[in-house]
Amino acid sequence: MVIVLITPPPIDEEGRERFARSLYGENARKLPERTNEMAGVYAGQCIELAREMHIPCVNVWSKMQETEGWQTLYLSDGLHLTPEGNAVVHKEVVKTLRNAGLKAEDMPYDFPHHSKIDGSCPDMAFQ
Numbered sequence: 001m002v003i004v005l006i007t008p009p010p011i012d013e014e015g016r017e018r019f020a021r022s023l024y025g026e027n028a029r030k031l032p033e034r035t036n037e038m039a040g041v042y043a044g045q046c047i048e049l050a051r052e053m054h055i056p057c058v059n060v061w062s063k064m065q066e067t068e069g070w071q072t073l074y075l076s077d078g079l080h081l082t083p084e085g086n087a088v089v090h091k092e093v094v095k096t097l098r099n100a101g102l103k104a105e106d107m108p109y110d111f112p113h114h115s116k117i118d119g120s121c122p123d124m125a126f127q
Helices: 013-027 036-053 060-065 083-099 122-126
Strands: none
Touching: 036 060, 060 083
8 A cells, every 4th residue: 555645736816716706706705715825835734744754745736836827727716626737636646656666557456447347237247
């Protein structure tokens, strides 16, 4: 078993505000409910804990901010990941697991692969 800590992603405060205004108009909060600064504090604590426990950590907070335009490329509403944001997380997690000696292609399936399941009679795949 490999335990991996993953930092929170960054927060685009302007994107959060735009999203809130699109939903609530003038009733939107005046102050952000989350800030990138505080997400960075959480990320730093996550990294420190991983270091103390000698376990790997995926620093998504820093990794995403290395890319120009990360705010809209990786975040759909300033908080939630886009498909490209999820791809960054996936790539970094896979790399971390490989560094720990785990490769998805070498792991056994607990259940049949979805391509082996007949949609008209799915229970047959589990016999």
